[in-house]
Every structure is written in structure tokens, then in C-alpha cells.
Amino acid sequence: MHVILEQIINGLTIGSFYALIALGYSMVYGVLKLINFAHGDFFTLGSYLGYTVLVFGAALLTAHFGLWGALTAALIFAAVSLALVGLIVERLAYRPVYPAGRLPAVVSALGASIFLQNTIMVGWGPRFQAYPSELIPNVHLQIGGIHLSLLQILILVMSFLLMGLLYYIVQKTTFGAAIRATAHDRKTASLMGININKVILFIFTLGPALGAMTGIMVGMYYRQISFTMGWNYGLKAFTASVLGGIGNIPGAMIGGLILGVLEMLGAAYISAAWKDVFVFIILILVLIFRPTGILGEKVAEKV
Amino acid sequence: MAPLLNIEHLSISYGGIQAIKDVSIHLEQGEIVSVLGANGAGKSTLLQAVSGLVPISGGSVVFSSEVLNKVPAYEIVLKGISLSPEGRRVFPTLTVEENLNLGAYTRRKMRDEVRKAKDRVFSLFPILSERRKQLAGTLSGGEQQMLAIGRALMSTPRVLLLDEPSLGLAPILVKQIFDIIAEINAQGTSILLVEQNAHKALGIASRGYVLENGRIVASGPTSSLRSDEKIQEAYLGGAALRKKAAR
Ligand SMILES: Nc1ncnc2c1ncn2[C@@H]1O[C@H](COP(=O)(O)OP(=O)(O)O)[C@@H](O)[C@H]1O
Numbered sequence: 371m372h373v374i375l376e377q378i379i380n381g382l383t384i385g386s387f388y389a390l391i392a393l394g395y396s397m398v399y400g401v402l403k404l405i406n407f408a409h410g411d412f413f414t415l416g417s418y419l420g421y422t423v424l425v426f427g428a429a430l431l432t433a434h435f436g437l438w439g440a441l442t443a444a445l446i447f448a449a450v451s452l453a454l455v456g457l458i459v460e461r462l463a464y465r466p467v468y469p470a471g472r473l474p475a476v477v478s479a480l481g482a483s484i485f486l487q488n489t490i491m492v493g494w495g496p497r498f499q500a501y502p503s504e505l506i507p508n509v510h511l512q513i514g515g516i517h518l519s520l521l522q523i524l525i526l527v528m529s530f531l532l533m534g535l536l537y538y539i540v541q542k543t544t545f546g547a548a549i550r551a552t553a554h555d556r557k558t559a560s561l562m563g564i565n566i567n568k569v570i571l572f573i574f575t576l577g578p579a580l581g582a583m584t585g586i587m588v589g590m591y592y593r594q595i596s597f598t599m600g601w602n603y604g605l606k607a608f609t610a611s612v613l614g615g616i617g618n619i620p621g622a623m624i625g626g627l628i629l630g631v632l633e634m635l636g637a638a639y640i641s642a643a644w645k646d647v648f649v650f651i652i653l654i655l656v657l658i659f660r661p662t663g664i665l666g667e668k669v670a671e672k673v
Numbered sequence: 674m675a676p677l678l679n680i681e682h683l684s685i686s687y688g689g690i691q692a693i694k695d696v697s698i699h700l701e702q703g704e705i706v707s708v709l710g711a712n713g714a715g716k717s718t719l720l721q722a723v724s725g726l727v728p729i730s731g732g733s734v735v736f737s738s739e740v741l742n743k744v745p746a747y748e749i750v751l752k753g754i755s756l757s758p759e760g761r762r763v764f765p766t767l768t769v770e771e772n773l774n775l776g777a778y779t780r781r782k783m784r785d786e787v788r789k790a791k792d793r794v795f796s797l798f799p800i801l802s803e804r805r806k807q808l809a810g811t812l813s814g815g816e817q818q819m820l821a822i823g824r825a826l827m828s829t830p831r832v833l834l835l836d837e838p839s840l841g842l843a844p845i846l847v848k849q850i851f852d853i854i855a856e857i858n859a860q861g862t863s864i865l866l867v868e869q870n871a872h873k874a875l876g877i878a879s880r881g882y883v884l885e886n887g888r889i890v891a892s893g894p895t896s897s898l899r900s901d902e903k904i905q906e907a908y909l910g911g912a913a914l915r916k917k918a919a920r
Pocket residue numbers: 687692710711712713714715716717718719
């Protein structure tokens with residue numbers, strides 16, 4: 371019983387990574403009907419920027435602001451940098467090709483992804499980088515017989531806070547309603563006085579910023595990062611957003627969490643070696659039997 | 674004094690096809706003006722051009738002495754012109770209240786004004802108040818039309834553009850909607866109404882225009898339009914009546 375609970379908590383941890391990345395895919399898809407292939411690389415780049423701050427700035431930052439200050443600095447630096455990168459990529463790679471239709475934008479997204487991935491490889495080298503592991507005290511807790519690390523608790527708390535914040539913005543504020551309206555019908559949204567370009571800029575800052583913070587959490591959780599990890603996480607997060615109903619914000623969160631839990635349970639009870647296969651079996655099954663995902667509306671018609 | 678809204682020698686084309694040709698229409702403060710026309714005459718194109726949704730290729734749209742030709746759609750509503758589009762176009766996955774809030778998007782910081790506008794909409798359409806937490810997609814056609822008009826009123830426009838508010842509604846609802854349009858006008862909003870339902874549209878307006886293939890072919894006070902034989906023939910069921918008699 372404890373093993374199952376522990377696996378579920380592990381699943382929720384990686385599921386919250388998928389969920390936070392999936393939000394980026396889903397917001398962009400919702401508004402632009404574009405699969406932003408570069409999003410996984412935003413996540414990777416954020417992870418590397420956080421790595422650099424923590425490795426090279428940790429001593430200095432920790433001396434002045436303490437451990438939590440250093441961590442906060444890394445998170446903020448990565449989030450702000452990626453918000454800027456997101457804006458630049460939208461401006462240079464996507465905006466010029468919107469009028470040409472969807473396919474050129476997808477090709478441009480693939481190009482942006484390859485460009486970012488190679489930039490990371492050139493900047494930090496092709497080998498794995500070891501994330502600083504001594505930052506969070508290696509404390510383990512027993513809660514009702516369940517084994518949890520302090521790091522895992524921090525990751526869960528932060529992920530759920532970020533998801534809660536995004537949920538609040540998108541579902542509860544008028545600006546969030548404007549984003550949902552824009553996703554549904556741009557022309558009519560502009561009649562409301564909504565500047566569609568501002569909505570696009572917003573999702574291209576928020577999505578990458580969330581991805582960057584997730585990149586740092588992933589680095590701290592797995593202790594190593596590589597320049598190609600955006601593909602794997604990106605694909606899983608994309609699966610999560612399809613599972614939840616692409617374009618749907620709560621759907622992306624639920625999809626990510628379910629995917630993480632299924633992956634961990636599959637790894638524990640069927641085969642760890644095959645855990646990635648489950649993810650893609652799920653993707654294929656969803657596409658066959660419920661292409662609209664758990665919470666989505668008619669996506670098939672839009673694509 | 675210059676008219677509140679003045680459309681002068683307007684031309685619009687889609688690709689190579691001219692949908693609006695040299696159209697001049699004006700709307701005075703406090704008026705209801707109707708534009709009649711069959712399907713494809715260019716009525717929606719006209720309203721969309723005023724709203725900034727389609728680019729203007731010739732002529733001008735002047736509102737309260739300001740040229741609106743190059744103003745983007747999202748700024749038009751801020752100027753005081755609001756469109757209730759053809760086919761209602763409510764946001765189906767948003768609640769009734771969220772739809773209304775978006776109608777006041779440009780004033781979202783002015784909470785008092787938004788609340789006042791909402792009270793006005795709810796007093797015009799009490800059913801919307803009952804359904805405020807419901808998703809707009811679950812409303813009936815008539816209720817969605819009310820929501821579309823209510824949403825357009827949320828910005829407290831000086832000019833309300835209505836694109837076929839009677840489309841697809843049962844006669845009893847059509848009457849109800851037109852009564853409310855008259856009431857909105859009586860409260861001080863000038864209205865440019867586009868309709869295929871000529872009886873209703875001429876009944877409510879002070880003046881009218883007839884649009885055919887993108888051109889104005891007749892215009893004037895509604896009384897003179899109603900007595901015009903050609904208009905009776907084409908728009909007021911003259912031909913249908915005669916066919917019936919012949920049978
Ligand atoms: N987006 C568009 N692209 C190309 N042609 C259009 C478009 N919208 C309307 N048209 C054409 O313009 C003409 C006028 O259409 P419209 O303004 O919708 O007429 P109405 O509202 O009177 O039915 C029609 O011939 C229609 O086919």
C-alpha cells in the first residue's frame with residue numbers, strides 16, 4: 371500500500387513537470403492553433419540558465435541572500451530570461467509566417483527548436499551537466515509511513531502554486547476570459563476591444579517562464595540535465611496536453627498529472643524499461659478514442 | 674451639424690471582388706437607421722468595415738468627426754461603436770456573465786461603470802440575469818441573441834451596430850427583440866440595423882437604405898420606402914403575395 375502511495379506521489383511530482391510544460395503548449399495551441407515545438411527547448415534553456423546561476427553565482431548569492439535567496443534568484447533569472455526568449459522567438463520565427471497559414475508556422479517552430487537546442491549545445495557543451503545537489507538539505511521525512519524528501523515536497527508545493535496561479539489568471543480574471551475568448555474566436559474577441567497581439571505576447575512570456583522554472587525543478591530532482599532533454603519532456607508534455615484536451619488550461623494540468631502517475635505506476639508494476647512506451651500508447655489511444663481529450667472540445671475539427 | 678456616423682463613398686473588396694461599391698450612409702444622433710438587403714448584398718461587410726474587421730479600400734468612415742478608416746477593431750469599441758455580429762457569436766464556453774464582462778473589456782478597470790452597464794443589460798434582458806452563471810453555449814437561440822446585444826451594450830456605445838438580430842428566431846422572439854431594440858434607442862443609443870426582415874426593420878427605423886449587390890439602390894424615410902412598389906415587390910413579400918393569389 372505504501373509503495374503504491376509513494377509511486378503516486380512520485381507520479382504527481384513528474385506529472386506536475388509535465389503539467390507545467392503542457393500549459394505552454396496548450397496556451398499557444400489554444401490561441402494560435404500552433405504546436406510550438408520550441409517549447410521543450412525553452413524548458414531546457416531555462417534549466418541551463420538556472421544551472422549557471424546556481425553553479426557560478428551560488429557562493430556569492432548564498433553569502434548575501436542565503437540558500438533560498440540563491441534559489442529564488444535562479445528561478446527568477448531563468449523565468450525572466452525565457453520570457454524574453456519567448457517574445458523574441460515569437461517575433462522572429464512565428465509572427466512573420468502567421469499570414470502564410472499553419473504549416474509554415476509548424477515548420478518554423480521546428481526550426482526554432484533545432485536552433486535553440488544547438489545554441490544550448492554550443493553554449494554549455496554536449497555532455498550531461500550535473501546540477502548542484504547540495505542546495506536543498508537532503509532531509510527525508512516519514513509521513514504516515516510514506517517516504518518523502520524535502521526537495522520533493524518543495525517541488526510539489528511550488529508546482530501546485532504555479533498551477534493554481536495560472537488557473538486563477540485564466541479561469542477567474544477578465545484578462546483570462548479574454549484569453550479564452552481569443553482562443554475561441556479571434557474576430558469576435560477583437561470586437562470586445564481585446565488586442566489579440568497582447569494576448570499572444572502574454573502567452574509567449576508566461577509559457578516559457580513556467581517552462582524555465584520547471585527546467586530548474588527537473589534539474590534539481592534528477593540532478594543532471596542535457597541539451598536534448600527538451601524533446602523527451604516536450605513530447606510527454608504535449609501528450610499530456612492532448613490527453614487533457616489541447617487548448618484547455620485545466621485540461622493540461624490534469625493531463626500532466628494523470629500522465630505522470632500512470633507512468634510511475636507502469637514503471638513500478640509493469641516494467642520500468644517500458645515506461646516511455648506507456649506514454650505513447652496513451653497518446654495513441656487518446657487520439658483514436660477521444661481526440662478531444664478529457665476536457666477538450668472538438669479539436670479534430672479545428673486541426 | 675455633421676452626422677454622428679458618416680459613411681462616405683465606401684468601397685470594400687475581398688481579393689478582386691468588390692462587395693461594397695460607393696456606399697454612403699449616415700446616422701444622426703438618436704436615430705435608428707435600417708439597411709435592407711438580400712443574402713450576399715454586402716450588409717455584414719458594411720458593418721464589419723465600420724467595426725474595423727475588414728480593410729476599407731475606398732471612401733471613409735467618420736464617427737463624431739474622427740476618421741476611422743485605419744483604426745483597428747479593438748480600438749473601435751473604445752471610440753464608442755459596438756457591433757452585435759451576425760449569428761450572435763457569443764463565446765459558448767464562457768459563462769453569460771463572462772461574456773458580458775468581455776463586452777466591457779475596455780472599461781474593466783472602471784468597476785462602477787461595468788456594474789451599471791450590467792444592471793442596464795439585466796433590466797433589458799432579465800433572463801440573462803437568471804442565467805448569468807450558465808455557459809453561453811447552453812442558451813437557446815433567442816437568449817444567445819439577447820446575450821450578443823447585451824454584450825455589445827456593455828461598452829455603453831454611442832452607436833450600436835446590429836447585424837440581423839432576427840436571424841433564425843421564432844416570430845414571437847423577433848417581436849420581443851425588436852421591442853427591446855426600440856427601448857435601447859429610447860435610452861439614447863443610436864442604432865444602425867441591418868436586416869433581411871424588411872417589415873420589422875422598416876417598422877422600427879426612421880430612415881432606411883436598400884442594398885443590392887453592394888450598391889445602395891434606394892433610400893429615404895421608411896414611409897416612402899414602404900410605399901415604393903419595387904421595394905414592396907422585392908422585400909415586403911409583394912411577389913410572394915401575388916404568387917399566392919395566382920394559385
Ligand atoms: N471573407 C470573405 N471573403 C470573400 N468574400 C466574402 C467574404 N465575406 C463576404 N464575402 C462576399 O461578399 C459579398 C457580401 O457578403 P456579406 O457582406 O456577408 O452579405 P450579407 O451580409 O448582406 O449577406 C458576398 O458576395 C460574399 O460572398
